[in-house]
Amino acid sequence: MYISYDAGKCIFSIETANTKYAFQIVGGKHPVHLYYGKKDGAEVAEFENRFRSFSPYSPDEGRIYLADTCMSEYVGFDSGDFRTSSLKIQNANGDCATFLSYKDYRVFKGRLDLEGLPCADADENTETLELTLVDELTNVEVKLYYTVFADCDVISRYVTVKNNGDSAVTIKKIMSLTLDMPDHDYDMISLYGAHVNERNYQRVPLFYGNQSIGSRRGASSHQFNPFIALCRKDADEVSGGVYGFNFVYSGNFLDEVEVDQTGGARVQLGLGSENFDWRLNAGDTFVAPEAVMTYSDTGIGQMSRNFHKFTLEHILPPEPFENRPVVLNTWEACYFDIDEKELLRFADTASKCGIDMVVMDDGWFGARNHDRAGLGDWYENRDKFKDGLKPFVDKMKAYGIKFGIWVEPEMVNPDSDLYRAHPEWCVQCRGREGMLSRSQLVLDMGNPAVLDYLKDIFSKTFDGVAIDYFKWDMNRHMSQVGSPILPADRQGEAAYRYMLGVYDLFRWFRAKYPNAMIENCSGGGGRYDLGMMKYSTMIWTSDNTWCRKRIRIQYSSMLAYPASTMSCHVAGLKHCEVPEQLKYIYEVALGGALGYELHLPNASDELRAAVKVQIGNYRKYEDLILRGDYYSIMNPYETNISAYYYTNADRDRILLSFLQNEPEEKSREITIKVCEAQADATYYDEIGKDTYTGEQLRQGVTVATDDSGWNSRMWYFVKQ
Numbered sequence: 001m002y003i004s005y006d007a008g009k010c011i012f013s014i015e016t017a018n019t020k021y022a023f024q025i026v027g028g029k030h031p032v033h034l035y036y037g038k039k040d041g042a043e044v045a046e047f048e049n050r051f052r053s054f055s056p057y058s059p060d061e062g063r064i065y066l067a068d069t070c071m072s073e074y075v076g077f078d079s080g081d082f083r084t085s086s087l088k089i090q091n092a093n094g095d096c097a098t099f100l101s102y103k104d105y106r107v108f109k110g111r112l113d114l115e116g117l118p119c120a121d122a123d124e125n126t127e128t129l130e131l132t133l134v135d136e137l138t139n140v141e142v143k144l145y146y147t148v149f150a151d152c153d154v155i156s157r158y159v160t161v162k163n164n165g166d167s168a169v170t171i172k173k174i175m176s177l178t179l180d181m182p183d184h185d186y187d188m189i190s191l192y193g194a195h196v197n198e199r200n201y202q203r204v205p206l207f208y209g210n211q212s213i214g215s216r217r218g219a220s221s222h223q224f225n226p227f228i229a230l231c232r233k234d235a236d237e238v239s240g241g242v243y244g245f246n247f248v249y250s251g252n253f254l255d256e257v258e259v260d261q262t263g264g265a266r267v268q269l270g271l272g273s274e275n276f277d278w279r280l281n282a283g284d285t286f287v288a289p290e291a292v293m294t295y296s297d298t299g300i301g302q303m304s305r306n307f308h309k310f311t312l313e314h315i316l317p318p319e320p321f322e323n324r325p326v327v328l329n330t331w332e333a334c335y336f337d338i339d340e341k342e343l344l345r346f347a348d349t350a351s352k353c354g355i356d357m358v359v360m361d362d363g364w365f366g367a368r369n370h371d372r373a374g375l376g377d378w379y380e381n382r383d384k385f386k387d388g389l390k391p392f393v394d395k396m397k398a399y400g401i402k403f404g405i406w407v408e409p410e411m412v413n414p415d416s417d418l419y420r421a422h423p424e425w426c427v428q429c430r431g432r433e434g435m436l437s438r439s440q441l442v443l444d445m446g447n448p449a450v451l452d453y454l455k456d457i458f459s460k461t462f463d464g465v466a467i468d469y470f471k472w473d474m475n476r477h478m479s480q481v482g483s484p485i486l487p488a489d490r491q492g493e494a495a496y497r498y499m500l501g502v503y504d505l506f507r508w509f510r511a512k513y514p515n516a517m518i519e520n521c522s523g524g525g526g527r528y529d530l531g532m533m534k535y536s537t538m539i540w541t542s543d544n545t546w547c548r549k550r551i552r553i554q555y556s557s558m559l560a561y562p563a564s565t566m567s568c569h570v571a572g573l574k575h576c577e578v579p580e581q582l583k584y585i586y587e588v589a590l591g592g593a594l595g596y597e598l599h600l601p602n603a604s605d606e607l608r609a610a611v612k613v614q615i616g617n618y619r620k621y622e623d624l625i626l627r628g629d630y631y632s633i634m635n636p637y638e639t640n641i642s643a644y645y646y647t648n649a650d651r652d653r654i655l656l657s658f659l660q661n662e663p664e665e666k667s668r669e670i671t672i673k674v675c676e677a678q679a680d681a682t683y684y685d686e687i688g689k690d691t692y693t694g695e696q697l698r699q700g701v702t703v704a705t706d707d708s709g710w711n712s713r714m715w716y717f718v719k720q
């Protein structure tokens with residue numbers, strides 16, 4: 001049992017392997033937060049009223065509970081708490097006051113399935129606390145869920161709202177996770193960026209006021225990832241308290257932290273209010289997406305590993321192949337020039353080099369000879385495939401490789417048969433001309449007719465074709481967001497309904513083509529989130545394939561997501577002049593799931609031979625990268641070095657990487673400590689052909705920086 005209730009004190013406790021969470025029902029009504037942190041030695045103090053002038057209180061209760069200054073589990077708007085709220089509902093009479101009082105609870109094995117939404121899979125240990133709150137005036141019932149993934153030290157939070165009243169209400173803001181913290185002595189880590197520059201690491205102290213990140217783009221976005229962490233000022237990789245938070249959703253979101261007059265910090269993750277409202281008719285229920293949180297008292301590294309384990313065990317779909325295929329993608333080599341004969345050359349060379357799969361990227365369908373036409377017309381271009389797609393794919397596979405194909409289901413070019421037939425199928429605001437981005441418009445995925453069309457055309461084109469892999473792309477953000485099929489008072493639902501439609505189509509793909517894996521992509525890593533990871537085995541990390549930039553993008557992606565989700569291609573080889581460059585680019589790509597993005601058929605014999613050797617080596621330790629434990633040693637945002645290792649549970653195999661980012665005129669010696677090595681063991685480095693004791697590894701291996709600009713080194717330690 002991870003969840004318990006002390007009826008005498010009205011205290012709920014939730015425990016994971018190393019953490020504890022507690023709250024108390026005060027005055028029979030108010031769920032007040034007490035504690036979240038380390039389990040060992042936790043002292044959970046009972047509720048104490050924190051008085052401040054100007055705080056409203058209920059005349060019935062007096063000042064026993066001041067909503068504005070106490071820590072709360074979930075906060076109704078205009079309920080006497082002036083801080084940012086968790087839930088704002090416009091009631092039938094037009095006001096937005098939302099008072100939530102505790103009604104009852106239940107604890108059950110497993111979890112609530114969030115219909116239509118991605119959510120974490122339960123296992124035999126999963127347990128859930130359901131807490132029912134009610135607004136007695138309007139009869140709106142709110143259920144808060146706390147689902148425990150004890151081994152991962154993760155607690156997930158989600159919310160349902162049911163209108164038990166007799167008139168419609170409108171949800172104007174909804175957050176899935178509210179966590180009130182007693183102080184704000186934290187730095188906030190968040191990941192900001194842009195297209196070709198995703199997930200930059202930013203660590204800044206909390207300040208009084210509201211600080212937030214989010215997306216209003218219809219996608220979780222390149223600009224801000226939904227992951228955030230709050231860490232104690234002195235927290236580093238291996239020590240200090242760190243809270244991590246993430247959202248299992250791929251559309252608009254809001255992560256906010258508000259530091260208030262008490263010095264406390266309110267952390268919230270959810271759909272927010274700016275791009276969302278939802279009309280809730282009498283009897284209807286709204287289900288908000290899941291948010292997750294973890295705590296580590298041993299630094300940032302453990303917080304990341306908690307999330308890695310959680311994602312690997314509870315989010316990612318089962319993999320269809322025994323080994324993750326090493327992919328050769330055509331994009332940077334061919335762009336839109338898809339040519340049957342050329343692709344067969346790709347298949348031939350790929351198979352000779354040990355590559356498992358060729359992915360035919362954009363350009364194979366409709367009138368897609370450039371990015372201004374064809375999206376939406378998901379049938380093969382007969383000028384490019386004279387006999388059709390199936391005979392072509394059969395010829396490709398005759399080389400003994402797997403075959404992948406690119407799709408961008410959510411989009412349409414105005415220059416397409418689909419748009420000409422159905423302009424009303426686009427996301428749009430009535431009477432306004434839609435704005436273009438990459439010459440494309442967004443399909444209204446909340447419209448069932450659009451989903452029916454897509455399912456039908458993909459079935460016609462792909463059924464019977466031996467496709468092993470879909471690369472699912474999404475190359476613009478949503479503007480002028482409205483849906484022609486929704487009435488005026490439901491236009492605020494369009495973006496959310498869009499995401500439900502996207503998830504529906506993902507589930508359809510997975511059910512229809514169960515032996516194919518999906519690589520998610522949004523102009524690179526524009527939807528690098530737990531929602532997408534529920535359906536896609538990996539994500540195209542960034543359209544920026546330049547190794548130096550990738551070092552940083554990979555570091556910060558690893559803060560929240562496991563390496564197996566990170567699609568890392570050896571690319572940019574046209575810049576290569578010396579073999580060290582190829583080695584360096586490869587060693588950067590070994591941070592995640594290895595692939596290639598180059599014109600292999602036109603490459604030199606030396607390059608092809610090198611690729612074959614690289615893949616052979618990767619095979620020796622890919623399990624460590626894809627499923628091992630990750631330890632970061634040097635942060636490339638703080639130093640010129642990235643150093644990290646992957647190791648298995650027994651710590652008898654360790655893959656260590658050192659990557660120097662920029663050249664250094666003056667060489668210096670760096671010591672890299674492999675603290676997870678077994679002190680009394682002996683390890684043989686199969687790359688450097690040298691022997692070390694575990695104690696030596698713990699003290700650190702040394703390596704020198706240089707001015708070459710291509711300085712990297714790897715060690716593969718195997719216990720003897």
Ligand code: DGJ
Pocket residue numbers: 331361362406473475521522523524540542543
């Ligand atoms: C953006 C992706 O990130 C690229 O890898 C490629 O698939 C292009 N789209 C194709 O249009």
